Amino acid sequence: MRTLPLDRARRLALAAAGFARPRPAPHVRRDVRHLRRVLDTLDVVQLDSVQVLARAHELPFWSRLGPHDRAARDAWLWRSREAFEGWVHVASIAPIEHWPRFHHRRAAMRPRPALSAALEEDPGLLDTVLEEVAEHGPTSVRDLTAPGTRTGPWWGDSEGKLALDHLAMRGDLAIHDRTANFVTVYDLTERVIPDAVRTAPVLPPELARRQLLLRAAAAQGIGTADHLADHHRLRIGPARATLAALAAEGELKEVRVAGTGDQAWYLHPDARAARRFPARTLVSPFDPLVWHRERTETLFGFHYRIEIYVPARKRTYGYYVLPFLLGDRLVARVDLKADRAHGRLRVLGAFAERDVDLADVASELAQELAELGAWLGVPDVAVEGNGDLAQPLGRWL
DSSP states (O other), X not given: OOEEOHHHHHHHHHHHTTTTSOOXXXXXXXXXXXXXXXXXXXXXXXXXXXXXXXOTTHHHHHHHHOSOOHHHHHHHHHHSSSEEEEEESEEEEEEGGGGGGGXXXXXXXXXXXXXXXXXXXXTTHHHHHHXXXXXXXXXXXXXXXXXXXXXXXXXXXXXXXXHHHHHHHTTSXXXXXXXXXXXXXXXXXXXXXXXXXXXXXXXXXXXXXXXHHHHHHHHHSEEEHHHHHHHTTOOHHHHHHHHHHHHHTTSSEEEEETTSTTOOXXXXXXXXXXXXXXXXXXXXXXXXXXXXXXXXXXHHOOOOOOOTTSOGGGOSSOSSEEEEEETTEEEEEEEEEEEGGGTXXXXXXXXXXXXXXXXXXXXXXXXXXXXXXXXXXXXXXXXOSOSTTHHHHHTTO
């Protein structure tokens, strides 16, 4: 069995993730064709409501396109019907052709414990909410006659929200849109998902799994069974068997990667490793490039954990820390906060990886931060003193 050098595996992964292409030139207007290419490349764009810097779905587009029209991007994502929001890699946006591939996930959906408790109190809750949406059209939780009461800031959803989410996850409803404040708007599935997609024949689970794993392999370029199954959150046991079958049939190539032991890696036949990478970008904690932390550490030697839910005194690097990709290496990490009230991008911490040229990294990162701040409407970049990269970075800003 063929063994690939680790640096080649890394370049395969970067190229598949869209980082072998330069961003469009500054004078080039980013249009639907650019947005479509990013979504097709990534296959899945994760959603998250945290906006200490920007919403999670915004930054993968920034990383590959640079500055673009944020409102136009969101209008395309939610209203073009070329994509849909659903439980793909957790809450995500995915190309519309994926909809039939998740039929069995929707059919198997069971109420969360909090919803089960609500249904004990009100057995007709789901029917009532579904009837309201059917009658009134696009509906947020705020539009419900009886939305219920939140019990916590993050996961304490009200009864109405729990019902809307469950109905969407099992396919009775679909996500119609998101408001400017990121509030979810639901509608009947037949009024959101195009008929040709919604009424497509139900795929047998094994065929759906094959198609999803092939898409994951194309998006990642190369990965182990764990990496590829994680892309769409598939069960690892069936995924391993399907990947072995795909390799035996020649749909994927089974290889080894030097320095990673005897485990099988699966290489997409169309994957290509570029010689040079023009990348100079900050990468979201929710970017597919760094989703799987073990894969990130193996390919890049970059130990990465998101510390949003870690108490402040126990954090190593900060609250919202983004890796900095320069060429084909993750060379630094930066803790960022958008201070919108004062038009300031705060660099709360800046930390270099080992064996990098601090001056060179600081110079490149300064350019990236200036461009990102301008795009987010916080053009005044303020570097605070935390981290070994902070002082050299401050000289450039």
